[in-house]
Amino acid sequence: MLRRVPRLHTFAGRLHAWILVVAVPALGPLLAWPAAAAQAPDRPASQLDALAAQGKQVYDRFCIGCHGDKGDGKGPAARLLVVKPRDFTKGVFKFRSTPSGTLPTDEDLYKIITRGVYRTSMPDWALVPERDRLAVIQYIKTFYPEWKAQGPGKSIFIPEPPGTLGSPESIARGKELYTLLDCIACHGETGRGDGPSAAKLDPDVWGNKQKPFDFTGGRLKSGPSPKDVYRTFMTGVGGTAMPSYADIFGEPDGENIKEGDAWNLASYVLSLRVTPSRVDKGAATGAPPKGSPQ
Numbered sequence: 001m002l003r004r005v006p007r008l009h010t011f012a013g014r015l016h017a018w019i020l021v022v023a024v025p026a027l028g029p030l031l032a033w034p035a036a037a038a039q040a041p042d043r044p045a046s047q048l049d050a051l052a053a054q055g056k057q058v059y060d061r062f063c064i065g066c067h068g069d070k071g072d073g074k075g076p077a078a079r080l081l082v083v084k085p086r087d088f089t090k091g092v093f094k095f096r097s098t099p100s101g102t103l104p105t106d107e108d109l110y111k112i113i114t115r116g117v118y119r120t121s122m123p124d125w126a127l128v129p130e131r132d133r134l135a136v137i138q139y140i141k142t143f144y145p146e147w148k149a150q151g152p153g154k155s156i157f158i159p160e161p162p163g164t165l166g167s168p169e170s171i172a173r174g175k176e177l178y179t180l181l182d183c184i185a186c187h188g189e190t191g192r193g194d195g196p197s198a199a200k201l202d203p204d205v206w207g208n209k210q211k212p213f214d215f216t217g218g219r220l221k222s223g224p225s226p227k228d229v230y231r232t233f234m235t236g237v238g239g240t241a242m243p244s245y246a247d248i249f250g251e252p253d254g255e256n257i258k259e260g261d262a263w264n265l266a267s268y269v270l271s272l273r274v275t276p277s278r279v280d281k282g283a284a285t286g287a288p289p290k291g292s293p294q
Contacts, residue, residue: 034110034130048138055139058132066121071143073206083120084208091144092205092239095222100236100244102153103144109137118219156234156246161226162260166267174268177261181248186241191215191272205239212241215272229266 059067066085068075073087086093095112096104113133116124125133141147164170178184178191186201188194193212201210213220222228222237236244249262 051135052138055135058136059139081121088143094237097155098153105152118221170264170267171271173264177265186212201241226266233262
């Protein structure tokens with residue numbers, strides 16, 4: 001079993017490198033949710049079972065080395081990785097479009113598989129055939145026994161970024177919110193992840209040490225666009241100390257929290273990464289602004 005790991009990771013590494021060099025400009029269309037897949041939850045159980053069976057073959061080929069044959073994140077390569085593979089058996093997922101405490105949609109999982117997770121050993125699998133990516137999603141869900149009964153949450157609505165995104169006024173208001181919501185406690189006054197609570201955080205739900213994100217550099221794991229940042233504020237990061245602020249931003253009191261303040265906080269967080277003039281609405285496409293850190 002252990003002899004398979006280098007070969008598996010060599011393939012993953014080659015695939016990852018090929019996509020970074022050749023395929024990144026075309027990755028946007030590959031991330032799009034296939035129209036045929038939109039009907040997957042409504043398919044007869046027999047069809048979903050057949051898809052899951054195909055998914056097991058895909059999983060055994062590409063995923064088992066890290067995530068393990070039981071889906072518990074304890075594959076033979078796991079001990080070699082700094083960021084541990086996801087344990088699917090807990091039914092907890094960090095990156096979702098669904099409310100805190102709910103399961104992700106198939107589309108959420110499809111995007112993660114296709115794009116990978118930045119700054120981890122989870123590569124992008126955009127070159128794996130679309131049907132195989134859809135099939136492995138159905139198989140992954142079998143590792144969590146409650147998935148069928150619980151079902152995924154409903155994706156939150158993410159509006160288009162306002163024209164004020166990245167403006168000096170929006171950034172200034174976002175800085176006020178950063179203090180008001182006590183983001184400083186974990187992320188620090190300058191956003192470097194060195195707040196007074198950073199070293200005191202309990203391990204995450206998977207038992208890993210938590211380290212608040214340094215907003216001043218490095219790629220955001222769940223995506224680089226303002227919409228990705230907005231989504232994170234509203235859904236939280238499952239299994240970690242990063243909570244959802246949907247109840248706060250979703251029902252502004254008009255005094256402490258005002259309409260559109262989630263976008264103002266996004267403006268400030270993004271301003272920590274690039275110069276304010278470059279945090280603009282055009283970044284909503286997901287392409288990094290010119291001159292921004294890669």
